[in-house]
Amino acid sequence: MAKQFGIEDYVKGIKAGDKRILGKAITLIESKKPEHRDLADKLLKAILPMTGNSVRIGITGVPGAGKSTFIETFGKLAIEQGKKVAVLAVDPSSTLNKGSILGDKTRMEELAKNPNAFIRPSPTSGFLGGVANTTYESLLICEAAGYDYILIETVGVGQSEILVNDITDVFLYLKIIGGGDELQGIKRGIMEMADLIFINKVDAENLAKAKLTKTELSRALQFITPKEKGWKVPIILGSALKNEGLAEVFEKVEEFISLKKKNGTFLENRKNQAEKRFEFWVKEYILEKAKIDHKLEISYLEHQKKASELVSNASSEAREFVKKLFEN
Numbered sequence: 494m495a496k497q498f499g500i501e502d503y504v505k506g507i508k509a510g511d512k513r514i515l516g517k518a519i520t521l522i523e524s525k526k527p528e529h530r531d532l533a534d535k536l537l538k539a540i541l542p543m544t545g546n547s548v549r550i551g552i553t554g555v556p557g558a559g560k561s562t563f564i565e566t567f568g569k570l571a572i573e574q575g576k577k578v579a580v581l582a583v584d585p586s587s588t589l590n591k592g593s594i595l596g597d598k599t600r601m602e603e604l605a606k607n608p609n610a611f612i613r614p615s616p617t618s619g620f621l622g623g624v625a626n627t628t629y630e631s632l633l634i635c636e637a638a639g640y641d642y643i644l645i646e647t648v649g650v651g652q653s654e655i656l657v658n659d660i661t662d663v664f665l666y667l668k669i670i671g672g673g674d675e676l677q678g679i680k681r682g683i684m685e686m687a688d689l690i691f692i693n694k695v696d697a698e699n700l701a702k703a704k705l706t707k708t709e710l711s712r713a714l715q716f717i718t719p720k721e722k723g724w725k726v727p728i729i730l731g732s733a734l735k736n737e738g739l740a741e742v743f744e745k746v747e748e749f750i751s752l753k754k755k756n757g758t759f760l761e762n763r764k765n766q767a768e769k770r771f772e773f774w775v776k777e778y779i780l781e782k783a784k785i786d787h788k789l790e791i792s793y794l795e796h797q798k799k800a801s802e803l804v805s806n807a808s809s810e811a812r813e814f815v816k817k818l819f820e821n
Contacts, residue, residue, distance in 0.1 A: 500532070504539050507638045512611055515638050519613055522630045537630060540637035545763070547579075547636045548750055551645045551657035553683070554667030559693045560646050563667055563733035565601040570739050571642050572609045579640035580604070580612045581631055611640065626777075629660045629770050658686045659769055662759065663746055668692045668710075670702050684710070685717055689745055690728045691738065703730050724752055783818050792817050 498517070506514025522533050554560055561582070568578040580601065604610045613631065632643045647657050658664045666687040684690075690710060695703040707728045714726055727745045731738020753759040783789045796810040 500535050500539055503536050507540060507634065508543070510638055515611060515634065516613065518634050519627075519631045522634060523627050533630075537633060540634065543637035544633045545636065547632075547641055547643050548663065548746065549632060549643050549645070549661040550663045550665060550746065551647070551661035552665045552667060553647050553654050553657055554669070554693075558667040558669050559733050560667055561601055563691070563693060563739075564644050564646055565604040566733045566736050567739050567742065568601070568604045568610055568642075568644065569607065570736070570743055572607055574743065576641040577609045577639055578604070578607075578611075578642045578644065579632075579635035579638070580610070580644045580646065581628055581635070582612060582614045582646045611635065611638070626773075629766070632660065654683050654686055659766055662753065662762065663749055664688045665742070665746075666690045668706070669694050670699050670706055684713060684726075686720070687726055688720065688724070688749055689742065690726060691742055692728065692730045693733055695730045695732055695737070700730075721749070721753060721758060722756060724749060779818070783814075789818060 503514060503518050503521075507518060518536060521529055521536065524530070524533065552560055552564060564580055564582070568580060571578050582601075601612055605612045613635075628645060632645070635643050645657055645661060647654075654664075664686050666683050666689070668690055669692070692703050692706060707730060710728050714728075719726065727741075729738050729741050729745070731741070733739065750759065753762070783793055793814055796814040799805045800807040800810040
């Protein structure tokens with residue numbers, strides 16, 4: 494009979510940097526089974542003192558911007574600088590089976606083979622914005638395993654920019670020339686959160702256009718209040734495929750983190766992010782508990798049906814259900 498895997502086994506394996514156990518721990522965190530949830534909570538409490546020492550980097554950009562190539566090249570560069578790198582690559586999910594469909598390990602083959610790297614594709618499972626709902630908890634597991642840099646790649650659509658910004662220390666916007674993200678509304682929304690902009694896939698043929706784009710972005714940034722006092726958002730030209738400009742990106746990331754720690758905003762932001770995660774899980778668990786109660790589940794489905802059949806508006810039905818929930 495196989496030995497029951499307990500908290501001590503997980504903690505021991507995570508401390509030792511055992512990638513198999515690290516992957517197993519993240520699978521546990523992602524599970525929705527009640528018995529797994531209880532074990533996951535205990536594991537997160539046990540590893541919390543081992544967390545907080547990494548740099549969390551969110552990387553976003555339109556599909557085709559070269560995020561995976563950038564992450565692989567940047568990851569190898571960081572490892573050359575003595576860092577251990579974990580990648581949480583959030584794949585868009587199949588709406589039929591909720592599985593990952595991009596296969597990030599095949600897209601980052603060289604990095605995946607490096608003993609100082611760990612790559613974990615996580616399906617969004619339909620979760621809004623292209624960030625899996627347990628990505629934050631997964632990065633805590635990676636921190637506990639001693640990874641210095643944790644890179645979070647999103648699908649780069651919808652509200653992924655807001656969500657990735659809420660769980661990272663550095664928000665990196667990957668831009669390409671004529672990449673379909675020229676619309677001012679989209680550009681401004683991302684740029685208000687960007688800590689660093691990298692214009693990717695620059696070569697001799699499009700260098701003039703890349704420089705023009707850099708000038709336009711620089712002008713636009715003048716009308717945006719910087720997120721961090723004393724920080725001017727760098728716009729770097731380069732090519733992830735040719736490893737051009739990435740050394741400068743690495744330097745700027747280090748410089749930005751140093752400034753945040755000096756300003757006292759590094760820890761403050763981390764606390765704010767944890768508070769947002771608390772609010773997120775409160776909502777999740779309230780809804781979950783409501784569905785377990787038979788009467789409330791029936792009520793939930795009734796209100797849901799009225800909303801979906803357009804008999805009533807969704808906001809009104811939600812409000813009525815919540816009133817019943819707390820009356821109960």
